[in-house]
Amino acid sequence: MRKAVKTKEMNNAELILSGEGRIYHLNIHAEDIAPTILLVGDPQRVPVVSAHFDKVEFTAHKREFVTHTGYLGGKRISVVSTGIGPDNIDIVLNELDALFNIDFKQRAPKEVHTPLTFIRLGTSGSLQADIPVDSIVLSAFGLGMDNMLHSYKDSPKVRERAMEEAFISHTQWLMDKGHPYIVKGSEALLEKLYTPAVFKGITGTAPGFYAPQGRKLRLAPQDEQLNEKLASYTFEGHRITNMEMETAAIYGLSRLLGHQALSMNAIIANRPLGTFSADPGKAVEKLIQYALSIVTNDK
Numbered sequence: 001m002r003k004a005v006k007t008k009e010m011n012n013a014e015l016i017l018s019g020e021g022r023i024y025h026l027n028i029h030a031e032d033i034a035p036t037i038l039l040v041g042d043p044q045r046v047p048v049v050s051a052h053f054d055k056v057e058f059t060a061h062k063r064e065f066v067t068h069t070g071y072l073g074g075k076r077i078s079v080v081s082t083g084i085g086p087d088n089i090d091i092v093l094n095e096l097d098a099l100f101n102i103d104f105k106q107r108a109p110k111e112v113h114t115p116l117t118f119i120r121l122g123t124s125g126s127l128q129a130d131i132p133v134d135s136i137v138l139s140a141f142g143l144g145m146d147n148m149l150h151s152y153k154d155s156p157k158v159r160e161r162a163m164e165e166a167f168i169s170h171t172q173w174l175m176d177k178g179h180p181y182i183v184k185g186s187e188a189l190l191e192k193l194y195t196p197a198v199f200k201g202i203t204g205t206a207p208g209f210y211a212p213q214g215r216k217l218r219l220a221p222q223d224e225q226l227n228e229k230l231a232s233y234t235f236e237g238h239r240i241t242n243m244e245m246e247t248a249a250i251y252g253l254s255r256l257l258g259h260q261a262l263s264m265n266a267i268i269a270n271r272p273l274g275t276f277s278a279d280p281g282k283a284v285e286k287l288i289q290y291a292l293s294i295v296t297n298d299k
């Protein structure tokens with residue numbers, strides 16, 4: 001049996017680079033990306049966002065990962081699509097971090113850390129009747145109902161344990177589904193991006209779209225009361241406002257990697273009322289305009 005060779009450097013199967021030195025999935029070099037990065041789920045949302053840039057200087061596309069980099073109000077900025085789900089966030093955040101914080105020649109972390117800013121511009125379903133379709137929700141916390149973050153050794157250090165325990169007890173969470181995790185977003189970014197025109201709260205991040213978000217087509221969800229339980233949970237004045245599939249994973253990895261993150265979502269469905277936006281594209285456009293007007297204006 002061949003013995004695995006263990007070196008201090010990240011090997012070719014760990015840090016995977018193309019022949020031209022591009023990171024594996026995103027297929028880009030470090031110089032192709034700015035340290036302020038807008039993350040969107042849908043690859044087709046990338047050109048919708050970059051249409052607002054004064055100039056787009058770089059574009060790339062591999063699988064569901066589309067990257068545009070340009071300038072807006074004198075600030076260099078990138079927009080990257082993540083596709084759907086926490087598993088994709090694992091790929092995108094690690095690769096974006098690697099582009100800045102790993103020396104690809106040495107195959108080792110750089111001595112000087114470059115902090116990044118991630119702002120998710122997503123779509124989501126409201127869990128509260130008073131948060132209507134076409135409104136905007138900023139995530140003060142991400143509540144992970146997926147298990148991705150638990151694979152990282154230091155994840156317990158970034159989690160809000162008291163909030164988690166209260167959540168488990170309130171929902172009588174079935175541990176077969178894994179331990180829910182709660183991570184705070186960047187307080188500085190929340191302060192910068194919050195105005196009374198939008199909502200803020202805890203955003204639930206589910207590992208799927210149907211039963212994991214309490215939807216029933218032909219298969220019954222494990223917990224038929226999931227959404228009511230989520231909606232009625234409160235902790236020190238915070239309530240769960242909405243549910244989608246990326247925020248908690250972005251918050252967890254950003255904290256572990258030393259970056260700042262804030263997630264903002266256009267509400268396109270209201271789950272308790274059973275309604276869906278008549279024009280989701282318009283709701284997303286409103287979110288983009290709201291975010292970009294603040295991101296480029298250092299309030």
Ligand code: R1P
Binds near residue numbers: 040
């Ligand atoms: C599900 O339809 C997808 O839409 C939401 C969910 O989080 C999930 O990714 O966000 P995006 O519109 O940003 O993809």
